[in-house]
Amino acid sequence: MDARKLVARGSGIALALALVVGSSAVQAGLLKTTVGTLLRTLADISGTVTSPIGDVLVNLTQNAGPLVAHTIVRIQGRYLLLTRGTSAFDMTFTHDGQMRRVLVVRPQNPVAGAPVLMMLHGNGGTAENQSNLSEAPDLVAAKGVWVVLPEALNGTWNDDPANSIGIDDVGFLSDVVSVMTNIFQVDASRISVSGLSNGAFMAERFACERSDLIAAAALISGTISGGLMNACAPATPRPIMFMDGTADPIVPYDGSRLGVRSAPDTFNFWLGRLNCSASATLTTALPDSTADGTTVSLARNTGCGSGGEVRLYTVQGGGHAWPGGWQYLPVPIIGTTSTDVDATTEIWNFASLYHR
Numbered sequence: 001m002d003a004r005k006l007v008a009r010g011s012g013i014a015l016a017l018a019l020v021v022g023s024s025a026v027q028a029g030l031l032k033t034t035v036g037t038l039l040r041t042l043a044d045i046s047g048t049v050t051s052p053i054g055d056v057l058v059n060l061t062q063n064a065g066p067l068v069a070h071t072i073v074r075i076q077g078r079y080l081l082l083t084r085g086t087s088a089f090d091m092t093f094t095h096d097g098q099m100r101r102v103l104v105v106r107p108q109n110p111v112a113g114a115p116v117l118m119m120l121h122g123n124g125g126t127a128e129n130q131s132n133l134s135e136a137p138d139l140v141a142a143k144g145v146w147v148v149l150p151e152a153l154n155g156t157w158n159d160d161p162a163n164s165i166g167i168d169d170v171g172f173l174s175d176v177v178s179v180m181t182n183i184f185q186v187d188a189s190r191i192s193v194s195g196l197s198n199g200a201f202m203a204e205r206f207a208c209e210r211s212d213l214i215a216a217a218a219l220i221s222g223t224i225s226g227g228l229m230n231a232c233a234p235a236t237p238r239p240i241m242f243m244d245g246t247a248d249p250i251v252p253y254d255g256s257r258l259g260v261r262s263a264p265d266t267f268n269f270w271l272g273r274l275n276c277s278a279s280a281t282l283t284t285a286l287p288d289s290t291a292d293g294t295t296v297s298l299a300r301n302t303g304c305g306s307g308g309e310v311r312l313y314t315v316q317g318g319g320h321a322w323p324g325g326w327q328y329l330p331v332p333i334i335g336t337t338s339t340d341v342d343a344t345t346e347i348w349n350f351a352s353l354y355h356r
Contacts, residue, residue: 042110042184046089051182053175054093058183061089063108064137075103078128083137090127095175096168102176103127103149104184105140115190116180117351118148118173120199122221124155130196133325134344143348146186150176157195157202162227163259169202170209177213192351194218196322197251201225207240208232215354216240216308218347221251221320223266226259237273239308241350242266243343245294245318247335253314267299267312275305286313286341294318294338311350313341 046058062073064082071082075090080103082088088105106114117139121130127149131137136147150173158167173193181188192215195203200222207217211234218241224232244263246253255262261269271278280303286296294317302309315323319335324342328334 042112043087043108045183049183051093051179053095053178056091056093056179056183058091059089061087063087070137075128076101078126079132080128081132081135081137083141085141086137088131088137091179093175093179095172098153098167100153100172100175101127101151102179103131103151105131105137105147105149107140107144107146110146110184111144112185113187114144114146115352116146116148116186116192117348118150118176118191118193118203120150120157120193120195120202121152121155122195122197122199123157125196125199126155127151129328130199133196133322133328135325136344139344139348143352145348145352146180146184148176148180152199152202157198159198159201159205160225160227160259161205161231162225170206173202173206174210174213187355189355190215190352191356192216192218192347192354194220194347194351195222196220197222197320201228204228204232204240207238208234211236211238212356214238215356216351218350219243220322220343220347221245221248223251223255223263224261224269226261229261229269232269232273234273236356237270237275237306237308238356239274239310239350239354240270241311241313241347243313243315243323243341243346245315245321245335245338247317248320249333249335250320263312263314267310270310271301271304274308274310276301276310277303279303288340290339292339293336294340296323296338296341308354313346315341 046060049056064071064084064086087108090103092101158165158169180186193203193206200219216239220243253263281301283299288295297314299312315338318338321337322343323338327337
């Protein structure tokens with residue numbers, strides 16, 4: 001059985017550990033920690049490390065096995081699928097009086113100056129769930145990008161400034177950027193943010209409020225809330241893309257949910273923010289590669305005074321899903337997951353074009 005299917009099925013996942021066991025990295029290094037440990041390489045960073053935001057606890061790294069395509073490891077008791085040539089660890093630090101957690105998936109042989117894709121899970125999700133759903137380690141193995149998966153408190157992001165839940169998630173994500181650039185020496189000019197559902201709306205809020213920290217933003221199954229639309233005034237608007245299903249029962253494509261705008265209205269809003277000419281929008285049909293009942297079209301506008309672009313992938317017949325990922329809930333609950341397009345690939349093909 002394919003390891004991916006084992007991860008997707010919670011009931012069978014314990015058996016998957018018998019397939020391959022990931023290895024743990026050793027401790028060592030070049031950066032001084034509060035306990036006096038010297039860290040020699042990026043691959044070996046662990047323990048309590050000092051940073052501009054305070055102490056960061058970096059836990060031991062889990063490595064994919066070298067003999068098979070995919071390895072299942074456990075991090076903090078959660079199952080994570082790794083691709084050959086990738087590693088993962090989690091870290092914690094205090095922000096605004098709360099302990100916050102971040103999962104990182106990186107190449108096994110990391111180098112300084114790597115690009116970063118932050119990926120935010122949906123409501124009630126976890127960092128590991130999001131990595132498995134998006135098959136993020138495949139991207140890491142293929143492109144050398146670090147995928148950084150911050151985790152929301154109690155599973156919910158504070159994505160709407162007009163309906164705040166009192167958690168400083170914008171500040172938390174800003175701290176994540178600081179940690180990645182200062183401790184792990186990633187390329188600060190090539191950090192992009194993406195997300196699913198509640199995580200998509202949070203990624204958009206971050207793009208509105210901290211555009212100085214990112215190169216691009218990508219939303220899957222997310223549009224824009226009325227509250228964020230009214231408040232959004234990015235200092236430097238960044239390129240942004242959306243991928244939305246016309247049969248999404250949770251974030252309706254037509255904006256029929258109270259407080260949430262439609263996908264076309266969201267696209268037009270960002271055309272305005274990036275100073276794009278509406279007449280420069282080109283719409284093309286993407287290949288209908290599988291008989292899954294969905295088709296995909298792309299509206300793309302690169303005629304923007306900001307030098308960026310806005311994209312809207314419309315998944316006709318698609319549900320509240322991560323296209324190209326697995327059907328994480330039954331179709332009657334979330335709709336159909338399209339396999340005509342791979343959201344992770346499209347996000348990186350888009351984000352990798354830009355730097356700040």
